[in-house]
Amino acid sequence: MRISTLQAFNNGVAGIQRNYSNATRTQEQISTGNRILTPADDPVASVRLLQLEQQQNVLSQYNSNLTAAKNSLTQEEVTLNSVNTVLQRVRELAVQAGNGALDPQDRKSIAAELGEREDELLSLMNTRNARGEYLFSGFQGKTPPFVLEGDKYIYKGDEGQRKLQVASSLTIPISDNGKSIFESVTNAGRLDSNIVAQPPASTLSVSAPLVSDETAFASDPGFPSQGIEIQFAADGSSYSIYQLPRTDDGAGNFNDTALPGYSNLSIDDDASSSDLLVFRGVTLHLDGTAQGGERVQLTAPVEPRNKQGILDTIANLRSALESPANGNTGVRDAVAVALTNLDHGMVSVDQARGNIGARLNVIETTQTDNEDVALVNKGVQAELRELDYAEALSRLSMQTVVLEAAQQSYVKIAGLSLFNAMR
Structure with missing residues (x-):
């Protein structure tokens, strides 16, 4: 195979550049890590x-x-x-x-x-x-x-x-x-109290209802949604509690039944003291003296x-x-x-x-x-x-040896010429 002088020079230069590029790249890897x-x-x-x-x-x-x-x-x-x-x-x-x-x-x-x-x-x-x-x-x-x-x-x-x-x-x-x-x-204080019936001689007054026990108020049976009515007996010394709305016979006489456990409860007739009523989580103070026949309603207001x-x-x-x-x-x-x-x-x-x-x-x-x-x-x-520095340094050393060998071989091959033998 014939190899021209130009081809030999080009191959030598390409090899040196390639080896130099490899060594330079390895050196750049080492410098950047x-x-x-x-x-x-x-x-x-x-x-x-x-x-x-x-x-x-x-x-x-x-x-x-x-x-x-x-x-x-x-x-x-x-x-x-x-x-x-x-x-x-x-x-x-x-x-x-x-x-x-x-x-x-x-x-x-x-x-x-x-x-x-x-x-x-x-x-x-x-x-x-x-x-x-x-x-x-x-x-x-x-x-x-x-x-x-x-x-x-x-x-x-x-x-x-x-x-x-x-x-x-x-x-x-x-x-x-x-x-x-x-x-x-x-x-x-979300409930209202209202005395709907009171004899003229009665001095009964009631406090604002207080929901003191939320659990009892909301549990079953809890406080009736439409409220309750407290009705005092004729002697004024006891009362019963009814659920609203109440039913009557058309002549003003109620025929409903008091809530169980809340009927004929006695109160203190001392006008100077306050009686405390607790009903299904609601607390109410009763002041004054009842004469009998008083009716007190505890209800939620129209606007809650x-x-x-x-x-x-x-x-x-x-x-x-x-x-x-x-x-x-x-x-x-x-x-x-x-x-x-x-x-x-x-x-x-x-x-x-x-x-x-x-x-x-x-x-x-x-x-x-x-x-x-x-x-x-x-x-x-x-x-x-x-980078693996040990591997890179070893590779750089090998690439340097290859580059130096390429450079030296190029110098020797570049000096070969037919004209040198004809001198």
């Missing part, structure tokens, strides 16, 4: 590395969301702790106000502190986060959740709950709306008031202490309702705090899981991308 410099080096590993980097970016976003969720829930928890502290102080003031030995001036002093606590609680319920959004407004972050209109506190937010995705299939709430925590509180906000509970108590409607009995009734409603409110706040604690625990475990996945991810990336 990466085995894969371009996707062509290992297409399969390159695709896998791209997937792992995408997963790592998603995990980084999840970690950012976890941090934001933790900060939001921590602020909400701190705020609710402060709310609970204020409610405990308000409850102490309510208990103090129930002391029958206090004079009107003492009660006004208590009412003054209740007013300050009411303002403090309003400020806490309208707390903003670091972004300037209200914590308890639901989705209406720019709207103050609670506003005083007239003598009532109105909730201006919505019932939304902001959420963040913290894992591929896990979304966690990072806020709670104020209506669910502070407004949807069971109202113990099953729920009452915490701020309204405090405001109602403050108003009752400032100007009691029925003297000591009015204060007694207002304090009883306020204490029960405050207890319900603190239960609602504690439930919200418990939910926040559960979410914070989920965030903590999710952060740990994400860190573990990220660590495994980085390990796989290192295994695919990073």
